[in-house]
Amino acid sequence: MDIEHLTRLQFAVTTLYHYLFVPLSISLALSAALLQTSAAVLSRRGAAARADVHGRLALLTGKLLMATFAVGVVTGLVQEFQFGLSWSDFARFYGDVFGPTLAVEGMLAFFLEATFLGLWWFGRDRLPGAVHLATIWVVAVGTTISAFVILAANSFMQNPVAYTIDETTGRARLGSFRDLLLNEVNLAAFPHTMAGAVMAGGALLMAVGVWHLLRGGHEPGSEQFGAFRTLSRFGAWLTLAGGAATAASGDLLGKVITQVQPMKMAAAEALYETTTAAPFSVFAYAPPGSERPTFSLEVPGLLSFLAKGSFTAEVSGMADLQAAYTARFGPGDYTPWVPVAFWSFRLMIGVGMLAAAVALVHLWVTRPGRAIAVDTKLASSVLWSVPVLPLLPLAANSFGWIFTETGRQPWLVLGLYRTSDGVSPGLTAAEVVVSLIAFTLVYGALAWVWTLLVTRLVRRGLPDAPPVQRAATGATGTGEAAGARAGSGFGSDADADDDADVALTY
Template sequence: MDVLDLTRLQFAVVTIYHYFFVPLSISLAVTCAGLEIAWQRTRNERYLRLVTFVGKLLIVTFAVGVVTGLVQEFQFGMGWSAFATFYGDVFGPTLAIEGMLAFFLEATFLALWYFGRDRLPRLLHTATIVVVAVGTMLSAFIILAANSFMQNPIAYELDPVTGRARLTSFADLMLNKVNLAAFPHTLSGAAMVGGALLLAIAVWRPFSPDNRTLAKLGAWIMLAGGAATALTGDHLGKVITEVQPMKMAAAEALYATTSGAPFSLFATGDPLPELSLEVPWLLSILAKGSPGATVEGINDLQARYAAEFGPGSYVPMIPVAFWSFRLMIGLGMLAAAVAAVYLWRTRRDRSAPPWLLRWLPLIPLLPTAANSLGWIFTETARQPWIAFGLSTVEQGISPTLTSAEVIASLAGFTIVYGILAVVWFRLVRHLARQPSQLPETAEPAPVY
């Protein structure tokens, strides 16, 4: 592997690891806000015990997410300085604002909520966790705007003096059509991951009314998130087809432009497909919403891009795009189906069958893998572009990097991240083993 491949690998490792904790932070924060509001409205102590427990999970996850997020943002300066230099005026404000949100807004109000239960007025205390929940979603929206610029570059112009890209409208950058489609899809996937963690912990703990409520809550969040993921993913696919037709063609390994294009459930061959099991017209429906729609093929797109951007290969890694797209969909559907089975088997206060309870503690692996595969598809199927149509990955790398430097930093990140994973898992397991309990001061301050 040369320095470019090593740097790409390092960025992938850092990004995927960081994203293990992002959807958890979002979904746990929103769940805490909902449980806190339920406690304040009903004064049912079960909600107070549950929000206390979920809040501890949120704090542990948020802390690891912030640490790994710092490294994620530093990657642009360390490994991709050429890209950061040229597009930093456009890209930089989103990273700066997201960093301030995570550190100053979310962290501050999370501390106020956790330590202020017996010190703040009830309504003000509830508002602090609502601010955290809104902050996590706003943070996701802003950082997704940065990624959406890489998928669909807008709201910029080239400075006539420096030649660098210059931001023309922050509002237009935020309202990028890719961002507006990707944001609800990201939140839906986050709901599935957070709900899966709550369901897994609840069925792993000894049976109690609190744990049964937590398990049901987690399963309903998973199921709702799965339905929303399917709907928002359908819309996102159509937007991606519009701005990056090569990505959708790569997802199907569709080499020839086809009307009424099918979608392959399975395919073999090198390159794909040689032998495939197809659903008629489904790709045309996914890409353009019509069974007879024409979907551009890889060969025609390659010829068009070569004429527009110059000689070179503009075809991404087809097997990676093909299988990551299918595994993302398949694992997400399987996770939602498991949640539906659990809810059905436990309806009317029935007990879940032992075989289901035996495997449910592993359920978070399904939506977590689906989320990661979704990002792998999103980023690898954009290759060779780092900013689509503007700059290739090769042009964005730091020019003075050496393979030894990248290997050393990658090894360091791997070791540190491995330690963080063990620490996070042991802390979550320790929290899960503790019985549900009220906070030290169960009676909050008066409402005023």
């Protein structure tokens, strides 16, 4: 494996690992904000018992968020370091465009989100209810803006806009930050990415709820059982809604990709020849050594509809696109690795649909008025599958990013900068291998710590104290309200254990 492929492998490993935590952080922040808002509304309506449950679920979700956010920040820093470590030539070309996005994203992702997440946690028994609720919404909005800005940087690589090339230095210069953000690829990719994130967090919350429902530790009809039934259904609704939004936004994104990256869409279908009413292959097989499939199960006209909105539209094939790119950019192979593009595209869709289907089944099984059977063989078999539930949307997200990045090859910036030109000069294969092993070991340790923290938080069940007990009254933490908090668990030994967990994540 040459130096280019080694550096690509290293960046792929660290990026995909980092992206396991990004969608979870986005979705858990939104989920905690929604649950806490629900608790505040219920409290104002006089539904104290339900408000208490929703507030405690918000606190549990927030704990999961803090553990996830901490690991996401650490792994995200590595992404920035790698531009200097392995891709310094590309950093010189792209730095003036990428720099502002990294600066804005860094301020939002670390300073704003971390600050208000700390205020939300440590101010839960000190801030007025409305102010405390606002802090978690700031975190949720901050993660959303952060995602939009960093996706704008990636969208430049897919469809370069708002730039000029300095003829003296050969570097890309940013012309308009606004136009960079409003890149048509970014406007299509952002809702698709956010919908996938909602699915990831929803599946995690659904898994937590299902585990508590079926493990036998809570009696049906008890407060804990009802709370985790609520959490499991809330997570399932998020997963199902995220799945529907992913499909709708994916249709829009596919049409944009066809316009700006036709080779990527052709590779996703293994479409070699330009075709009218192009079919979509549900499954295809190519024997070893063969470039083209010898068997394909196809849906007629579906690719044309996905690409251009018409079942009879013409879709360009890779052979014609290769000839056009050769004439435009000079000799070279402009076709991405077709098997990776083909199967990552289908696995993204298939695994995502499976996650949405599981959520739909869970909503049906736990519909109002239906008892949930526990301590049965079926319950035991479902319990064993719980750890897989959160992995389905995460896997779909990962396959989506594999398709996005590998389908752009051989370009780092489409039409402007080739991948082979971006590797740091003087970098040796030994250096890349050693750093890759080091990253893998460190990331493995972080994964173990995150799993330990999350498992510990989940096993504890509902926290003792709701975070929005005073939302309706706007109490400020003095007098009668302070006495009520002392009796309900705020400032207790149980809370001290929670604070210790938070200190560990930070």
